Amino acid sequence: MRYNKGMEKSDLTAASATENQAEIAALKARVSELEVLVKYYEEQFRISKHRQYEASSEKSEYDLAQLSIFNEAELFADINVAEPELVEVEKHYRKRTRLTTDKLPENLPVEIVEHDLPECERICPECGGPLHVMGRDSWDELVIVPAQVKVRKHVRLVYTCRECEKDEYGVPIVKAAVSEPVIKGSFASPEAIAHIMTQKFVMGSPLYRQEKELQQNGIQLSRQTMSNWLIRATEDWLELVYEALHEMLCNHGVLHADETTLQVLREPGKTAQSKSYMWLYRTSGDAVQPIVLYDYQPDRRSKRPAAFLKDFKGYLHTDGYEGYHSLRSEITVVGCWAHVRRKFDESLKALPERDRESSNALRGKRYCDHLFELEREFSSLAPEERYVKRLAQSKPVLEEFFEWAVSLNAAPKTGIGIAVHYALSQRKYLEHYLLDGRLEISNNRAERSIKPFVVDRKNFLFANTPREAKASAVMFSLIETAKENGLNPFEYLVYILKNAPNWNIRDNPDALNLLMPDSARRSICATATSRTPA
Template sequence: MKTCSWYNKGMENTAENKGLQQNRESVDDLKNENAKLQHELEMANAKIKWYEEQLRLSAAKKYGTSSDNVDEAQISFFNEAEITARPEKEEPKLEEITYERSKKRGTNKPSFDDLPVERIEYEIPENEQVCEKCSSSMHEMSVEVRKELKIIPAKVCIVEHVRKVYACRKCQNSGQNTPVITAPMPEPVISGSFASPSLVAYLMYQKYSAALPLTRQEKIFSDFRIEISKQNMSNWIIKACELWLDPFFERLKEELLKETFIQADESPLKVLTKDGKPAGSKSYMWLYKSGAFGKKISLYEYQQSRSGKHPKNFLNGFSGFLQTDDYSGYNSVENVTRVGCFAHARRYYTDALKALPKESEIESTHAHKALEYFKRMFRFESEWKDLSANERFKMRNKNLKPAMEAYLSWLQEVQPKIVRKSKLGQAVNYSLSNWELLSNVLKDGQCELTNNAAERQIKPFVIGRKNYLFCKSPHGAKASAMAYSIIETAKMNGLNPFYYLKYLFEQLPNTKLSTPYALDHLLPWSETLPKECLKTFESKK
């Protein structure tokens, strides 16, 4: 039987079409697979780039400078010798070096002016003051003086407070009720203890101002044959804080809450034993300080967590501008206008530069462009630092506002072009997401461009924490907060923290807190404070 030719030809075409269809599907599958692999490769490269960024940034933080300023010619710390080399730079002459060094020698410093002088004279005996040529007597021609700074270790002594009691002998002999009069004597800082106001003040000063742990203080006392255990020192500090610094702290807090601009920050602290929490869990030390135009106050508060309820409770009654970082816990504070920190925004860009590869051209990067905007804004602020709040408010709206608007336009332009999870992407997103907080600096001249003042103020606590590592109990942590508050507030007001603490511990046990203003004569800006509480430099200005 013969098959039609047209039928055979149709069958062949059908088979050919089916083959072509299969080939097309195979090609599409390969294209899809290629696209998938290409996407996975891009993802892998992005991850590798991110890890490289983290590695370079980690190395820069470990071995490089901690400053936010990045030298444009020194993006990598590995080629420091090549970068800093200047073949055209002439070497200084030996005479210049000798002169520069000789100028710094001696004890001609203002801080030495009030020190007592111990004079030791060296003379030749009269019978030897004879000229070796003519045997005539010699006269004093001139005097050579060499000055040294002598250290006398702390002197410790026992102070006996002897109070005399008086009675009427005539009444006593007649058998009548004998009147008795007792001489007045100041109250002790801690009843039943041999700790004096100066000793407690010294221990606090050493620990919270000089960052010297009690263990080392115990060793130093022992070196001078004075045995005082660190347990006793700790008990004295906690007791003195609870009895006397606590009410004084509350009085300072009243003054702080009257301000209209406050800066805040917080830092972790390890406390070994706490109720309801495992030993060694993380607590926080919170800082609240006044601005440059108000009374100078810095207060620290210990809390067991980083919850937003703590700043809300502490700042209850405060109304004004609150400057912090972008931590959302401060959002719970009521009746305040939050102000952001341009230093935090800039720090993201400096991190982005530090994470760049060694061969990168900094000038061509977005991070470098962003830092140019920041340089302009910070240059304005440095020019206005001596202006009043009202004058600074006017200058900011005239000059700083256009600079900020230009930076915002740049942010909106560059955001779609960058990888969101990269360091640069994080920097851009930080500024955009916090733009309302950052722009609030234009609302009042009291506001600062950065929260650096609060970060500097909490640094003494951070330095101390590195030395004593932790607090043994919540009572100790709370006492530390009060001690830091008094000491740092004293420093801000130009006081010597040791003499100020000593004066407080002498006066507070003998001050009756009968009126709301009973402590005002002891506040760090009081004009009735003794001169010994003032720092030497401050008292001479």
């Protein structure tokens, strides 16, 4: 500050004090900002540490089953009632047995190996008389034989007429009827293609591993040939079944959707490191015949689900991704309370242990736990009864939760702030599960269905081309749909690849319907029954 002769000393002192107060206020504001930032970084550090070193399960000692703000036993307990008298029970010991869930199917073939004494040893060691069979000891062993590989040689008999052969022309030639191959001009069989598919998409064994395994058995079958078989069989036959399942899927009133990333190396206009996406759509718990379909797309834009669901009208369970919120008005998006609970759970784990018990993060998590507990109670009810129960019991809890969330005014760059903001921004969609008793409180059904692809992706890592990625989506769809319907994926794929080339499924809808999971199950079971020896 420049000193002017006309300025009084008191004026200078007041001006300096004002400047100092402004500087102090600015520094205090800066310190407050830095404290919030440090707290945020500490929370992120604890979350990162938890993800790296601790279990990924969201269950904890703070769950509703262990300790709850909605504990009715504590709420309605009568302190005037005397405690029951305790009676000491005499100690006793119980023989421990190993509990196991291992179980062998009853229809496995049984090989009987009988161990007998040689005839010369069937003599009593005491009196020298003949021995007779008193009883039999028996035990079972599970025998596993590695995959057997063989060549199926087709020999077709060709007939002609001896009498007509005497003439110079007009000799008829009659050939025995044969089934159409799955790939013309190839030595691929339905069983071989189905085996390669299930090894890759069920067992997570990439083609290069399968190539090495076959080489150990003396079979030189390159991964390029196997890849060509899978793509050709998918494009010729499996895509037709996929499209029929897609049409059936869109006729349902309740669906689930989710998406995950996929790397495609040779995608036009994109680098090999860029992200593509595998979208998932599936039926809900009310479906008699579950359907799980994957859809490969080069990006995550909202037009992708809009195109896939262009014929769908009803409820769609999703996570909080905004791309679903711009769908047509005929589609009602239903939010996921599991994601809300996860946000509060992460916020809780980001806090020091000493602060968790009285935290807002724990309170928010317990609100979610209470809603899930009510859903478990309603799980056995019919949709109509569940709808009434939700309005009577779940809706008040839900409304109380949002009133509490609004009253917090939590700082946005904190764990609790992120959780509260997510819940409030999704409120419209989170309340929609109360609209219909068929709806579910979460989108966990879709997350469980997309997990097998995520696990297998760790093994095959990427797709080489968009064509391969699209074929992978079709194959994975039929495999997961088979599993959801209680079908063996290998048997279902063999059933399709054997019959599709011979049933004219492109022009005959009735024949195509016979390849749907429900029809296939009956046919496969009937075939297995006929082969079982009496």
